Amino acid sequence: MAEDRGVNIPSYEECIRRLRAVSEAAVTITSELTLDKVLQKIADTARDLVHARYAALGVVDFDRKRLVEFVTSGLTQAEIDSIGARPHGLGLLGLLLREPRPIRVKAIGDDPRSVGFPPNHPPMTSFLGVPITSRGRILGNFYMGDKIGMAEFSQEDEDILTLFAAHAAVAIENARLYTETRSTLRRKVKEVERSERQARLLSEIGNYLLRAPLKDELDIQPLLERLPELLGDACSVWLVDPSETVVLRKKAAYHADPARRRAAEEVIEAIWHSLREAVIGQHRSILVPGDEQEERDALAWGSPSDRRGFAGMLATPIAARDKTYGLLVSLVSQPGELTPDDLRFASLVADRLATKMDNIRLYHELDEQTSRLETILDTMAEAVNVADPTGSLVLTNSAYLRLAGACGREDVACSVNKCGRLLNSRKEDGRAMSAEELPMNRSLRGETFTNAVVLIAPIGEPGDRYVSVSGAPIRDEMGQITAR
Helix, strand or coil, X not given: CCCCCCCCCCCHHHHHHHHHHHHHHHXXXXXXXXXXXXXXHHHHHHHHHHXXXXXXXXXXXXXXXXXXXXXXXXCCHHHHHHHCCCCCCXXXXXXXXXXXXXXXXXXXXXXXXXXXXXXXXXXXXXXEEEEEEXXXXXXXXXXXXXXXXXXXXXXXXXXXXXXXXXHHHHHHHHHHXXXXXXXXXXXXXXXXXXXXXXXXXXXXXXXXXXXXXXXXXXXXXXXXXXXXXXXXXXXXXXXXXXXXXXXXXXXXEECCXXXXXXXXXXXXXXXXXXXXXXXXXXXXXXXXXXXXXXXCCCCCCCCHHHHCCEEEEEEEEEXXXXXXEEXXXXXXXXXXXXXXXXXXXXXXXXXXXXXXXXXXXXHHHHHHHHHHHHHHHHCCCCCCEEECCCCEEEEECHHHHHXXXXXXXHHHCCEHHHHHHHHCCECCCCCECCHHHCHHHHHHCCCCEEEEEEEECCCCCCCCEEEEEEECCEECCCCCEEEC
16 A cells, blocks of 8 residues: 555545536536626636635736736725726736646745735735636636635645636637627628618619719719718718819718818818829729728828818729719718728719719710701701611701601601601502501611602692602611611
């Protein structure tokens, strides 16, 4: 039999009692899931488990150099408030950070490794410290102060707390995972909700732009008034001449507070030349998030005092095809922040706005070209009309109006077949002409002909007339008939 050298070997019954106590304590700490509540439950349970008057749980950072969380048990809220800032990890607490192994001290004040207590800290004598580890990594430490009913903590207390520390490590990691998962889910839900709101707003903006007439200048103000719902709080559109982008043609801005709107305008005015060169000249978007540590964009928009209380800014070009119409700018007030997602959303809005402006430009260009063509056609003695592939008349001249006996172009704004009836078109020998034989329908089928003789008797006009008709289809670059 081995000689007893004074080592206190617990009996079987004592081992069972310890295991049962730790098991019950482990069950207790699983009743919470959120990290702050789990840490408090662990500290309270550990204090009861070893019968300590005071207990604390310190959670360390990844490098094990400092305490990032510090939870106490046994102190009143008044005592906690009077102590002030949480400990940094000095003295015996720092020793556990440097040497993660159990420590038992009978008298803290007599230990040379101790650095004492901060002001207003209650006096403590005995100390027990045990590291909390998981898969070889230190998560934190237990700190027990003042063994109730005894002068110091025993080896049994150290053993029980060491066993409990393994369960505490699992509970802490589970709570961290739960907290991180919930945080991730909340962030994802917010992202989805924001994406849905952006999609709805883009749809509303699209409908507004679709309903806006092409013949009138686009009213941008209603659009700007909606954007702060999802994009900063001061939104502006600065328009330039697409043919000469250095010429500022128009600007519009919105902020719920008129004073802040004017402040936003002044901020943009101060950097307009560099903003125009960067966004319009270089055709790129700019994002200044609002965090000074992340302001890496080359655009200088002044010192914080020059920014009139705005923290972040984004700007994106309003451009379609080879034309740039201006830029969309959004500012966010402190302490707000703009993100890359905000810039993507702003770019989508700018794209829709640019498409509408481009359509308005094309409409006016086409209208001007049509007016010039009508002027040219009206000088011709020959009657001319043009029909689209559906057979609708899209263009006539004065000679044709006189031939048809019409008072104005609206009188002949009809289909080819109806116009044929209006002129009472017949073959040269007087026989009726079917719809397929009408000269205009022949052109729409792709025929080219010259000097076809047609007998007409316009309604309301006396007598018949013989006219010579020529026709040809108008084709696009792909050879498709677009008119005749």
